[in-house]
Amino acid sequence: MSNIKNQIVEEWIKLYTKELLNWCNFKINDLSQSEDLVQETFISAFENYDNFKGNSSPKTWLYKILNNKIIDFYRKNGRVELIRESMDLNDADNVANNLFDKKESWNRDSFNDTWGKSENLLDNLDFRNILALCLDDLPVNWKNAMLSKYILNRKSDEVCQELNITTSNYWQIIHRSKLLLKLCLENNWFKS
Amino acid sequence: MKMSCKEASLLVDKKISSDLSIKEWVSLKIHLSMCEMCSIYYKQSKIIDEAIKSRLKYLKYSSEVEINSLKERIKSKLNDLK
Numbered sequence: 001m002s003n004i005k006n007q008i009v010e011e012w013i014k015l016y017t018k019e020l021l022n023w024c025n026f027k028i029n030d031l032s033q034s035e036d037l038v039q040e041t042f043i044s045a046f047e048n049y050d051n052f053k054g055n056s057s058p059k060t061w062l063y064k065i066l067n068n069k070i071i072d073f074y075r076k077n078g079r080v081e082l083i084r085e086s087m088d089l090n091d092a093d094n095v096a097n098n099l100f101d102k103k104e105s106w107n108r109d110s111f112n113d114t115w116g117k118s119e120n121l122l123d124n125l126d127f128r129n130i131l132a133l134c135l136d137d138l139p140v141n142w143k144n145a146m147l148s149k150y151i152l153n154r155k156s157d158e159v160c161q162e163l164n165i166t167t168s169n170y171w172q173i174i175h176r177s178k179l180l181l182k183l184c185l186e187n188n189w190f191k192s
Numbered sequence: 193m194k195m196s197c198k199e200a201s202l203l204v205d206k207k208i209s210s211d212l213s214i215k216e217w218v219s220l221k222i223h224l225s226m227c228e229m230c231s232i233y234y235k236q237s238k239i240i241d242e243a244i245k246s247r248l249k250y251l252k253y254s255s256e257v258e259i260n261s262l263k264e265r266i267k268s269k270l271n272d273l274k
Contacts, residue, residue: 104196116236128247
């Protein structure tokens, strides 16, 4: 039994180390710390293997462990303000829908048009950090789609297959994620 | 038939990430030429797109060799646990 466990966890190490590392590094922006956290993730997975019920994919489970490690890391470093909760899927849908009125035009009250013209935001570290936090707020599935697309550079059909969604579903998710990121940036960056 | 902003903004995000069909692109262009808000959304969404990519660009990455050595380190750590 324990031999099978070894083989499975070793297979996970082979398959998922790179993307877990990229994800962790994207979040904490510290490569050597990220390596440690990914290592700890696999050790936890190994030690708690019996708790893995197969209800979720191994990858989802590993991400969950890693995300907890990242939260612990923030706590230890007194950066609790960086701990974010994923939004509930229904809430996220509502927020995205509320950007439009009944005629499917933009809601003038919630549409912020004060940015996007000429700022040079891309070289701004704070802006990029806030954006990384905003990504964290997205519902888990949306975040996974966004990360597969941007961090892992996956093609849309690969992401669809991986997340078991249709192409039109995929574009809805990417689109709604972008709408929420717009709002999150407006609330956290452009207001301050 | 006239396209709504909801539909147009979806096409905007599709356009930023991939190719639209000619039909979709033409109808989006027409909408954008008449709709200031969607045109602004186009610019904002592009900035968000580029900002995510530029965050990635500024990160240090491990090389394949380093990733492989990390994999080996983790495996040997697990072997110590047994």
